[in-house]
Amino acid sequence: MSEERVEAEVVVVGAGLAGLSAARELKRLGVDAVVVEARDRVGGRTLNEPIGGGEIVELGGQWVGPGQDHALELIAELGLETFPTWCEGKNVFERSGRARTYSGTIPKLNPVSLAEVGVALKRLEKMASKVDVSQPWVQTDLARWDSETFATWARRNARTPAARDLLRLAIQAVWAAEPEDVSLLHALFYVQSSGGSLEKMLDAEGGAQDSRVVGGTQLISERMAAELGDAVHLGFPVRRIRWREMPGGVEDQPLGTGPHPVTVEADGLTVSARAAVVALPPAVAGRLEYDPVMPSVRDGLTQRMVQGTVVKCHAIYDEPFWRAEGLSGQATSADGPVSVTFDNSPPSGSPGVLLAFLEGNAARAATDLPPEERQQIVLDCLVRLFGPKAAKPEKFVDKAWAADEFARGCYGGYLPTGAWLMYGAGLRAPVGPLHWAGAETATVNAGYMDGAISSGIRAAREIAPGT
Numbered sequence: 001m002s003e004e005r006v007e008a009e010v011v012v013v014g015a016g017l018a019g020l021s022a023a024r025e026l027k028r029l030g031v032d033a034v035v036v037e038a039r040d041r042v043g044g045r046t047l048n049e050p051i052g053g054g055e056i057v058e059l060g061g062q063w064v065g066p067g068q069d070h071a072l073e074l075i076a077e078l079g080l081e082t083f084p085t086w087c088e089g090k091n092v093f094e095r096s097g098r099a100r101t102y103s104g105t106i107p108k109l110n111p112v113s114l115a116e117v118g119v120a121l122k123r124l125e126k127m128a129s130k131v132d133v134s135q136p137w138v139q140t141d142l143a144r145w146d147s148e149t150f151a152t153w154a155r156r157n158a159r160t161p162a163a164r165d166l167l168r169l170a171i172q173a174v175w176a177a178e179p180e181d182v183s184l185l186h187a188l189f190y191v192q193s194s195g196g197s198l199e200k201m202l203d204a205e206g207g208a209q210d211s212r213v214v215g216g217t218q219l220i221s222e223r224m225a226a227e228l229g230d231a232v233h234l235g236f237p238v239r240r241i242r243w244r245e246m247p248g249g250v251e252d253q254p255l256g257t258g259p260h261p262v263t264v265e266a267d268g269l270t271v272s273a274r275a276a277v278v279a280l281p282p283a284v285a286g287r288l289e290y291d292p293v294m295p296s297v298r299d300g301l302t303q304r305m306v307q308g309t310v311v312k313c314h315a316i317y318d319e320p321f322w323r324a325e326g327l328s329g330q331a332t333s334a335d336g337p338v339s340v341t342f343d344n345s346p347p348s349g350s351p352g353v354l355l356a357f358l359e360g361n362a363a364r365a366a367t368d369l370p371p372e373e374r375q376q377i378v379l380d381c382l383v384r385l386f387g388p389k390a391a392k393p394e395k396f397v398d399k400a401w402a403a404d405e406f407a408r409g410c411y412g413g414y415l416p417t418g419a420w421l422m423y424g425a426g427l428r429a430p431v432g433p434l435h436w437a438g439a440e441t442a443t444v445n446a447g448y449m450d451g452a453i454s455s456g457i458r459a460a461r462e463i464a465p466g467t
């Protein structure tokens, strides 16, 4: 393969929302940056899939909501529009083989379980308010919360099986993981980072699932890439980053002068630059070879930040038949394997699209199954939740993100016990001329598209602070 060589002030690895936001901000600051992307497309964990008739479904990140200001501003700046998530009608909750309808975020349970969930959510919010999202690792007084999982806390704080089921569903919905996987401190960090309310994180109207982007969220990255033009290099998986510590630090030398201490080596492309922004999920960044090797705190962090496991599925019907039955298309099932569904029809309302998530253990079990087997598992659940009309969609599309080598899972990375305090300091701190971006590195709305965008802007400003 012939080897292309490029020189730039800054090289950005990864053309997801974080990498492209970093490059766009650097351009705005007058700094010449190139972006190197492994896939033949931009957008990373956002992905539009055409379904015919000019419509698409989103196989990756899709919702935006109040408080996600970076995302909402960028969407508007790029000339895109949002529309409200379809949610009129009754929701369905299934548990122990019984499906019943309800309104609002929290399903109707027996009063004791409902009270337990309410108290547990309030306790979580109170604890979360104590977390300093910019540096939880210095809060050694929170060691107790980092030494237990969400599951052990939930066992003490919710004694009825129904309340425990609901808390499990909440964890699955937010991290695509099980309560046993996630450090309690990580859950609290995330709640605080997202505005302080787990309930809002689970809400559609007024919450994190409030709105969608007309035409799909991949358009955000496509429009940013169009602005950046031929600075974006697609189809070049980065394998190794060589870097040198500059005497006095590269940041002390004005941009536009001096040596290029960073060499990014991709298949077929080598870029030398004065600084790099690595805008990858930590679990993916840890797979690159670094020469010299990363400090142990950074390497330890990337070893521990696990990607969630999700299969995002869409069953596409001629019409949204559930609406005629007074249903919103939103369902939650404690019986599984599908845990949550939404009406994901396009703005016009047609065709009717039911979105179904397999998350955590359900997704782990389904990821490597033949696609038709996975499809049948999902359709069987949809029939239980929405009746026999759900059995025969016109089309079915899904994506198992854990099988994607450039994502290694989704929605994003989470930390198990003991990792925040020992290794959290390696999440964002630059290493010589290498800077880190990506949704996981954000302090506000960490793990969301909004966090990805702000992380890119933050990394760009670390490199060009006074420009």
Ligand SMILES: Cc1cc2nc3c(=O)[nH]c(=O)nc-3n(C[C@H](O)[C@H](O)[C@H](O)COP(=O)(O)OP(=O)(O)OC[C@H]3O[C@@H](n4cnc5c(N)ncnc54)[C@H](O)[C@@H]3O)c2cc1C
Binding pocket: 013, 014, 015, 016, 017, 018, 019, 036, 037, 038, 039, 042, 043, 044, 045, 046, 059, 060, 061, 062, 063, 064, 236, 237, 238, 239, 279, 280, 281, 284, 310, 312, 401, 406, 407, 409, 410, 411, 412, 437, 438, 439, 440, 447, 448, 449, 450, 452
């Ligand atoms: C199914 C699903 C549903 C989600 N739902 C929502 C939602 O509703 N709302 C929300 O806000 N967020 C949601 N998210 C999360 C959101 O999509 C992500 O937080 C965000 O897109 C991450 O952006 P990023 O730029 O940090 O990372 P990425 O999008 O992962 O970008 C990293 C880029 O680096 C590239 N790359 C990887 N390895 C290499 C390499 N070796 N060399 C070069 N390039 C490489 C990748 O191809 C990718 O383009 C969801 C995610 C998924 C998958």
